[in-house]
Amino acid sequence: MKNNKIYRNAAVAMAFLAAGAMTTACSDWDDHYDNNGVTGSASETIWENIKANANLSQFADLIHKAGYEDVINTTQTYTVWAPLNGTFNYDSLSALPVSNLKEYFAKNHVARFNFPATGSINELVTMLNKKMMPFVGNGTYTFNGVELVTPNVPSSNGVLHVTNGMANYRANLFESLDSVAYPIDSISRYFHSYDRKVLDVSNSVKGPVVDGRITYLDSVFVESNSLIYLHNALINREDSSYSMIVPTNEAWQKAYEQVKKLYNYKPFTYVKEVPATNLNKATEAENYDNGSRDLDFSLLNDSVIHFVIAKDLFVNNNLYHNKVLKELQTGENLQTDSIVTTRGNIYYGDDATALFQGAKRIDKSNGSMWLTDSLRMRPWIAWNPIIKVQGEYGVAKSYNTSATTRNSVTKAEQNPDIQGTVSNGSYLTVTPLSAASNPEAIFYLPEVRSTEYAVYICFVPENINKNTYVENVRPNRVQVTMGYNDLNGKPQEKRLSTATFENDIHKVDTVYVGDFSFPICYYGTGLSTSTQKEYAPYLRINSRATGTAAASKNDRTLRIDFIMLVPKELDTYLKEHPGYKYQHDLD
Known part of the structure; x- marks a missing residue:
């Protein structure tokens, strides 16, 4: 239950961030690259330059609350995109838990290495939270669609760009399982029951030794989920592209009731040596064995049913005919010969089309979520095969x-x-x-x-x-x-x-x-x-x-x-x- 609470906070954080992005101010074209009162010194760190500029005080305060000022105050090289005061919803962000503020705001505006705004640029920048942000332009520049108003503020440990708004955080498919905006608690609980989280010492920023123990200025954790590997669907990776069919709680429960009839587990006995002609000849007690003595049927029943419901929910958009899913929109009929799921099941013709009928497309950072009130898989393909x-x-x-x-x-x-x-x-x-x-x-x-x-x-x-x-x-x-x-x-x-x-x-x-x-x-x-x-x-x-x-x-x-x-x-x-x-x- 503790993990679920954390994830729900994350979902609220993403909602705040989306709202925060909506308050982004617009500048007139003639105002491009006015310094907006922001200056810097090449002998100062990025953090020191941010702190010294009154027009970045709100950003500085949030970075401080997230405990991230020490990271961008080191000798390591960083690029920071800092939004001006009043171009984002400061109050909503300030109310977030520290862990969410760090992940969805602070890390969303900081990248390792130098990314100066000069010449022609068209690249995806990997941020510290692993999100990939488009940084593009030629003379004038945007970062994740937000314009730079003061680029290339020199700093001793990298470069600072001032933007006319915050970079909107875009959840990936795995993170979207925690969304409070949709009734998808059933599939969310199932997936997060397989979560694991360990400290990544090599990528964490070490701090001073306190009482003989190493502390960390920035603790980097490696979060893993064995279930996504079991389904061959790396929906937590930003460099992937998937279409994920996400059942509402209603759809999940309907599927559960349908599937559980096929997976009726009971204790059983098996015959060690099947006799010739007739089982009745095997009357000796030693010829029978309790084949289920080591099985937990309640656990087996629940885990198998959940697994087969989720088995065909994932499609890799980069494979075979699946590429058409990148362009498919809500209400459109899928035009393809076949769709191959990440578990290798093939849906042909009308069966492939039915998978996405009645579903709503919701774009994510690494693909699309298709929210549906009914799973339309053929049972003989998904959970009851030949x-x-x-x-x-x-x-x-x-x-x-x-x-x-x-x-x-x-x-x-x-x-x-x-x-x-x-x-x-x-x-x-x-x-x-x-x-x-x-x-x-x-x-x-x-x-x-x-x-x-x-x-x-x-x-x-x-x-x-x-x-x-x-x-x-x-x-x-x-x-x-x-x-x-x-x-x-x-x-x-x-x-x-x-x-x-x-x-x-x-x-x-x-x-x-x-x-x-x-x-x-x-x-x-x-x-x-x-x-x-x-x-x-x-x-x-x-x-x-x-x-x-x-x-x-x-x-x-x-x-x-x-x-x-x-x-x-x-x-x-x-x-x-x-x-x-x-x-x-x-x-």
């Missing part, structure tokens, strides 16, 4: 088999009479133990959400390789069973259908085998990538070929390209919208 398990990598167990092998087929090798292509160029072959055996293969399904999926299995025909002659190509005939945990955490199995399924031998065939609703969520429950599989539900594929090996109409050898769980909402949408472009192919 789960695809490649056959050649995903088999966990197999029974009645002589071998499980990975086979590859290139496009050049593929039989031209076979439609479709093999995903990833590889598939799994499950060879029966004997000519009369029916093999079975078990695949773990990691990161399943608590939702309904349409389940697909992709089969590869025996003659997929044009260099392998096959006289009699036959389809597989299989039965499919799902292994999962019920709401009480007990392992269960359920057949997806009493019927069997056969594939089309004329193509790499993705066969729909039924729908299934998982009662609980497994996403993020593994302790590592390798153990995640052990906690996951599984799919059991049993060959159900009948008759003798010679007379059977079905091939007993299974060739599995992949298993895919498609969120039912997406599955229905795809059938209703043929041609819909989505970043994950279903083939």
Whole structure:
């Protein structure tokens, strides 16, 4: 709570500064570079020259209150842009807390090194608070849009410019999360729970040693936030350019209610060794383990839900087609083929346009904030994606088999009479133990959400390789069973259908085998990538070929390209919208 209070003070400070900038006075053109009563001595420091000029007394007082006079009174080289008395809201600024006054006013007018106003200038000056201010002109000059009325006052440790108003502080996207002007407390609390702050000794200005301890005239702190790195969105950096979709509290809560249904975490048990044919054969207690014994479900639930809500809120304006966002304004329709978020999700066409519909653009120092009352992400892109398990990598167990092998087929090798292509160029072959055996293969399904999926299995025909002659190509005939945990955490199995399924031998065939609703969520429950599989539900594929090996109409050898769980909402949408472009192919 302490941090939140500090941030809120910062937000109030920014509001004061914006108001202060509005009182900037205007001079007639003929008054350019009148010294306005401001003089200086090249033998005096910048601070001494400021203090000696009555027309800069208000600026001097604020610098003193911020505890910053010692900084610009050293031998280090600085440039200071000092506004004349009466050109800014002195009373509002004087009422600010010292920390805010220093960061948003004092440091906003001071830069390291010499920046004289001479010749043609067009550059961005990095201020002591890391803000980048435009300093431009040729004969006459402006600093962050404010005119210089007395440039180049000589000083022993740099140069002093007198301006006709204060440099307005412009918050970046990260700082804007603290704005009191918008109802965005929910996302603000989430992000600031990951804040860290440490003293940067090397960049702090050392003072005298007091009682054996070093003091600092200017303490520079490095503030970090691990969450912005997790989202690959450095929205605290002034040299970046992002578009950030910022949900109001109402939008955040609506999204939370929608997402939490998909992330229903409950204590569960997993099967150490999934038995052949039927889970009921695994009756020994030692074959079960409490896979959730080390998990804090309340923490997991809250952190995962917040993470997936925020996952697609950030777009780097400098990448791909995202550059159009630099010019997009409130109420305009986005004209682009696609938008790529900082987490790598791609939104095509109308999905990309929808992200910014109904949102209000608010410009910041490093991009634009898009304030919205509703998050318009497709759930299957943002928080409920397709789960695809490649056959050649995903088999966990197999029974009645002589071998499980990975086979590859290139496009050049593929039989031209076979439609479709093999995903990833590889598939799994499950060879029966004997000519009369029916093999079975078990695949773990990691990161399943608590939702309904349409389940697909992709089969590869025996003659997929044009260099392998096959006289009699036959389809597989299989039965499919799902292994999962019920709401009480007990392992269960359920057949997806009493019927069997056969594939089309004329193509790499993705066969729909039924729908299934998982009662609980497994996403993020593994302790590592390798153990995640052990906690996951599984799919059991049993060959159900009948008759003798010679007379059977079905091939007993299974060739599995992949298993895919498609969120039912997406599955229905795809059938209703043929041609819909989505970043994950279903083939």
